[in-house]
Amino acid sequence: MFKTELHCHSSDISACARVDADIIIEKFTSAGYSTLVLANHFNSGTYAHNKCESWDEWIDKYIGAYELLKEKAKGKLNILLGMELRTDENNNDYLVFGVTEKFLRENESIFKMNIWDVHKLTSANGMLLVQAHPFRDGMCVNHPHALDGVEVFNGHMGHDSRNDIAEAWANKFSLIKTSGTDFHYADVPANAGILTECEITSMDALVEVLKSGSYELIKEVY
Numbered sequence: 001m002f003k004t005e006l007h008c009h010s011s012d013i014s015a016c017a018r019v020d021a022d023i024i025i026e027k028f029t030s031a032g033y034s035t036l037v038l039a040n041h042f043n044s045g046t047y048a049h050n051k052c053e054s055w056d057e058w059i060d061k062y063i064g065a066y067e068l069l070k071e072k073a074k075g076k077l078n079i080l081l082g083m084e085l086r087t088d089e090n091n092n093d094y095l096v097f098g099v100t101e102k103f104l105r106e107n108e109s110i111f112k113m114n115i116w117d118v119h120k121l122t123s124a125n126g127m128l129l130v131q132a133h134p135f136r137d138g139m140c141v142n143h144p145h146a147l148d149g150v151e152v153f154n155g156h157m158g159h160d161s162r163n164d165i166a167e168a169w170a171n172k173f174s175l176i177k178t179s180g181t182d183f184h185y186a187d188v189p190a191n192a193g194i195l196t197e198c199e200i201t202s203m204d205a206l207v208e209v210l211k212s213g214s215y216e217l218i219k220e221v222y
Contacts, residue, residue, distance in 0.1 A: 007180025149176025
């Protein structure tokens with residue numbers, strides 16, 4: 001079985017992360033993962049933190065962090081481009097699977113969208129929209145039709161994500177289930193993700209696996 005991490009941040013972009021590319025590679029290769037989705041924060045606050053003067057400069061920097069990790073991980077770990085999107089609507093976070101550089105460059109208005117418009121946009125582009133840690137403090141519950149899935153296990157040890165409630169919600173509304181470490185710090189365990197029979201080497205393959213349900217969730221509680 002192959003292990004894939006779906007929710008990892010790097011300090012190159014995410015202000016709250018304390019791990020660079022070398023730490024990420026060491027952590028997840030040592031834990032036996034074959035694939036990792038770099039899902040750095042993508043929101044107006046992170047945009048401001050990175051002090052970019054234009055949208056294209058912001059995308060250059062965002063993609064640069066992904067390219068750096070991909071280059072350093074060559075031959076050790078498959079690196080896929082993801083993002084943890086937050087719009088200005090509220091404090092909800094969404095993992096977007098299937099995002100591309102072209103999509104990011106063409107959608108400068110995405111921070112101003114509401115969840116229904118975001119879902120319409122991602123669906124039109126063949127992407128999956130999954131609400132991260134939907135029952136953590138400060139989150140708003142979405143209508144299930146505005147989402148493709150929910151993160152039913154979030155491994156961040158600094159928050160109570162109420163994973164049991166998220167899983168019950170996913171079961172009730174037949175939503176796609178994901179699991180991710182929400183990795184920010186070097187001294188926390190690699191305790192989440194998915195298990196598949198085939199190695200995931202592309203985002204297209206990951207999207208198809210998530211749609212099919214042909215995977216097992218990694219949910220290691222410490």
